Amino acid sequence: MTDFSSALGVAASGMRSQAQRLQHVSENIANADTPGYRRKVAAFEAERGPDAAPGAVRPGPVSLDQRDLPRVFDPGHPMADDSGHYLGSNVDLVVELADAREAQRSYEANLRVFDQLRQMSTSLNELLRR
């Protein structure tokens, strides 16, 4: 049963990580038109520590995408320089949507694993009950 328990913990850590990934995606999408905004990315890493389940995952530290910010031509913008350009955000909505969809799929996979583990442990208990 300890296998079930630790596997449940690992699946829950996967769901938690994907939820946080979706949080960064939503921040990026919300700030797609913010001048000077750099998109946030968080690479996943293995969870370490005395009470961490082996194999659990967690989102790493947030880093900012260092790609060049696009120069947007808008002379009426309050942040425009002498040539009428200002620095926009380097958020690509297509990339963010793909990332969100990937997070959703991965979350679903973790959820299925969680559900299956529960079903398996319940079946095992049923066997004990007979």
Next chain:
Amino acid sequence: MDVRNSLAAGAYAQARSQISTTPTGQPAGEVFAAAVQSVAGTLQEGEAQARAAMTGGADPHSLVLALAQTELAVETAVTIRDRVVEAYQEILRMPV
């Protein structure tokens, strides 16, 4: 959050191995008491997580995890209790 060691089944497996290998070791009563205490610990953990989730302190994943583990532990404990009571009644039914 580490509740995997406090699951009843783990304690039960431990108890079984102890009973089968060293019959003169730990008495069964103590082993069962330890198992029940670990189940109670899992229950308390689940309740604490539920309280924290209701007050906004914990994320729902921890709540679901704690509740699933509590369910597992309680199911196992109830099953084992039923079997023990059944065996006891079987002994009581013995013609003397």
